[in-house]
Amino acid sequence: MEGIAVGKSAFEKSSPAAIQTRDVGVKSATSGQSSERSDEDLLIAVGNNQDTASFNLLFQRFSKRIFAMGVKLTRNEQLAQDLVQEAMLTVWKKAPLYDLDRGSAQSWIFTLTRNRCFDMLRKIKRQPNTVNADDIWPQQEGELESNLVHEERGSMEVEIAQIESYYQELPDAQREVVEQIYIHDRTHEEAAAALNIPLGTLKSRLRLGLGKLRQMIGIEES
Amino acid sequence: MTYHSTHHPSRELLGKFAEGSLSAGMSVVISAHVELCPQCRETTSALEAEATLNWLQNPVSDTAGSEPDFSHMIDAITSEPQSITPEADRFAVNEIHMLEGSVSLPRVLAKLASDGLVWKKMAGGINQASVMLDNETQCEFLYMKPGSQVPVHKHRGNEITLVLDGSFSDEMGRYRESDFVLRNASHQHQPMSDEGCLCFAVQDSPLMFTKGLARLLNPFLQYRFRRATSAQA
Ligand SMILES: [Zn+2]
Numbered sequence: 001m002e003g004i005a006v007g008k009s010a011f012e013k014s015s016p017a018a019i020q021t022r023d024v025g026v027k028s029a030t031s032g033q034s035s036e037r038s039d040e041d042l043l044i045a046v047g048n049n050q051d052t053a054s055f056n057l058l059f060q061r062f063s064k065r066i067f068a069m070g071v072k073l074t075r076n077e078q079l080a081q082d083l084v085q086e087a088m089l090t091v092w093k094k095a096p097l098y099d100l101d102r103g104s105a106q107s108w109i110f111t112l113t114r115n116r117c118f119d120m121l122r123k124i125k126r127q128p129n130t131v132n133a134d135d136i137w138p139q140q141e142g143e144l145e146s147n148l149v150h151e152e153r154g155s156m157e158v159e160i161a162q163i164e165s166y167y168q169e170l171p172d173a174q175r176e177v178v179e180q181i182y183i184h185d186r187t188h189e190e191a192a193a194a195l196n197i198p199l200g201t202l203k204s205r206l207r208l209g210l211g212k213l214r215q216m217i218g219i220e221e222s
Numbered sequence: 223m224t225y226h227s228t229h230h231p232s233r234e235l236l237g238k239f240a241e242g243s244l245s246a247g248m249s250v251v252i253s254a255h256v257e258l259c260p261q262c263r264e265t266t267s268a269l270e271a272e273a274t275l276n277w278l279q280n281p282v283s284d285t286a287g288s289e290p291d292f293s294h295m296i297d298a299i300t301s302e303p304q305s306i307t308p309e310a311d312r313f314a315v316n317e318i319h320m321l322e323g324s325v326s327l328p329r330v331l332a333k334l335a336s337d338g339l340v341w342k343k344m345a346g347g348i349n350q351a352s353v354m355l356d357n358e359t360q361c362e363f364l365y366m367k368p369g370s371q372v373p374v375h376k377h378r379g380n381e382i383t384l385v386l387d388g389s390f391s392d393e394m395g396r397y398r399e400s401d402f403v404l405r406n407a408s409h410q411h412q413p414m415s416d417e418g419c420l421c422f423a424v425q426d427s428p429l430m431f432t433k434g435l436a437r438l439l440n441p442f443l444q445y446r447f448r449r450a451t452s453a454q455a
Contacts, residue, residue, distance in 0.1 A: 052300045056293075063292045064282045073243075084292050089299050096304050103271070110274040114242035118249075127246060127356045130337060135330045136246075136253045189306075199306075 039105035047095035047200075048193045055095075058109075059088055066113050073117050074124075083120060087113040099200030111137060166216040167209075174209030177202055229401040230262050231255060233269075240269035247359025251382050251402075251424045254328040258400035325387040325420055331363075339363060346371050360425045366390060368418040379426040381405045388419035 037054075039061065045054040066087045070080025090112050098108055115133035122129070167178055180191035192202040231239070231252055238244050239252045256262045327335060339351035341363075347370030351363040364383075366372070382404050383390075389398040392411040397403050405411060 047304075050300075050304060052296075055300055056296060059293065059296055063295075064290065065277060065280075067290055067292070068280065068282050069277060081290070081292070085295050085299075088292075088295065089302060092299050093302060093305050096306055103267075104274070106278060107271055107274045110277055111270060114273075118242045118246075122246060122356070125357065128354050130353065130355060131246070131250060131330055131333050133242070135333045136249050138329055 039109075040100065043091075043095055043098050043105045043108070044100075044196065044198050046092065047098050047198050048189070048196075055092060058091065062091075062109055063088060066109075069113060070117060074121060079120065079124070083113070083117055086116045086120065090116060096198070097200045098198040099204055100198050101201050101204050166213055169216065170209050170212060174205050174212065177205040178209045178213070181206060229397060229403050230259065231402050231404075233265065236262060236266055237269050237273070240266055241273050245358040245426070246356040247361045247424045248382070248426070250330050250334070250355060250361065251384050251422060253330045254386075254422060255384055255400065255402045257328040257330070259402075327386065331386070331422055335363070341365070348372060358426060362423055364419075364421045364423050366413070366415040366419045366421070368416060370418075371414040372412060379406070381423060381425045383413075383421050383423045386420045386422060388415060388417050390415040390419040390421070 037057070039058065042051075042054040042058050045051040046058065063084050066084045067080050070083035071077060074080055074083070087109070091109060094112065098105070102108075115137060118133040118136075122132075167175055170178065176195060177191065180186045180194060181188070184191075186194065188199060188202055188206075192199045195202065197205075235244075235248075235252065236256075239249060239256075242249075244252070256266050334353050334355075337353075339353070341349045341351045344350050347367045349365040349367070353361050353363070355361050366388075382402065383397070385397050385399050385401045385403070387399060389396060390413045391397065392413045394409075394411070
């Protein structure tokens with residue numbers, strides 16, 4: 001996925017969801033610095049291309065806020081600093097799983113920081129690790145279901161001729177994803193880069209699109 | 223799931239849940255309700271967005287003078303590999319087997335139950351399996367067999383009962399699957415169940431003994447739940 005070149009102009013084209021969240025949140029988050037690129041654009045570049053320059057910008061925009069949240073919740077600057085490390089590491093690692101359809105980049109970073117902080121505090125209080133924050137606030141619904149999409153791929157391809165007439169009726173966002181994967185035969189990573197959307201968003205749109213197609217051609221959900 | 227719950231956590235409680243400021247026990251029981259209740263799921267998403275905005279708008283420089291700089295962390299972070307695929311589901315148990323069939327559990331409770339529940343018989347046809355989550359709450363699965371009645375009791379603190387299967391009723395109403403029932407110290411009540419009921423309950427009054435010690439001292443026979451229910455038949 002590093003090999004896919006994404007033109008700068010492609011970043012200018014944001015989905016309606018990204019534009020909306022930009023209006024609500026980014027201005028206050030970024031306070032002027034590098035304000036041309038939204039947090040979503042940066043996170044997508046980190047997730048799709050392992051772009052360290054974009055990660056640097058995200059780090060500058062969020063690390064001090066994470067530290068502030070840590071100080072407020074733990075009342076300990078050393079722990080708050082550990083939280084910055086943990087949370088930004090999670091941002092880096094999970095960026096490929098970020099999903100535009102499930103919210104803004106700010107919310108995504110907020111919830112993962114909340115989760116890391118919750119686990120940290122439980123560890124310090126020596127509470128049993130019977131459950132962790134990601135069990136309490138699962139973000140992986142789409143990720144788990146996306147495995148199903150993968151497994152279905154074989155049988156769906158067999159029926160592509162039948163599906164072709166129906167897929168024109170899909171909403172644009174879902175149709176272009178189905179098109180990338182099943183017509184142009186691209187991998188999930190290639191398609192996400194080509195459409196400039198997060199891999200997680202691609203997978204959830206694909207799942208929704210395939211679900212609708214299945215309904216249209218009358219294949220029952222088993 | 224056709225039944226929509228009529229008893230929900232308050233907006234205030236959901237707000238604290240979204241912030242992450244509740245105890246583990248409270249967070250778990252709310253998480254389980256939210257998974258079963260589309261209405262509260264929507265509210266929670268909205269409250270998470272609200273909490274995000276508050277976070278972004280709060281002034282960042284409380285620590286006057288020393289501007290913290292963390293950029294030395296960046297190189298170590300970006301040399302780590304990224305996750306391409308989500309972590310696999312780590313727990314296999316997602317249901318509890320009972321005599322009448324099996325009950326599917328919300329994800330977080332399935333995780334809790336996957337360690338194995340130790341059930342003990344209580345008075346009045348109640349089975350109880352405690353789980354240890356934190357030092358601030360007592361959490362347990364409760365199974366009321368058909369026709370059972372809890373002795374009249376009062377709570378010292380708040381008690382939340384989330385109905386997972388079947389139904390129970392008390393002086394104030396009847397509660398069914400996914401209902402989130404909050405009782406505080408002023409309520410005196412006597413829950414009963416005609417059809418049987420599986421619940422998850424959280425009390426915020428502190429424990430008298432540690433769970434481990436209580437288990438050693440437990441005068442009742444302990445069963446795995448499957449055997450306990452067969453024994454009750
Ligand atoms: Zn609800």
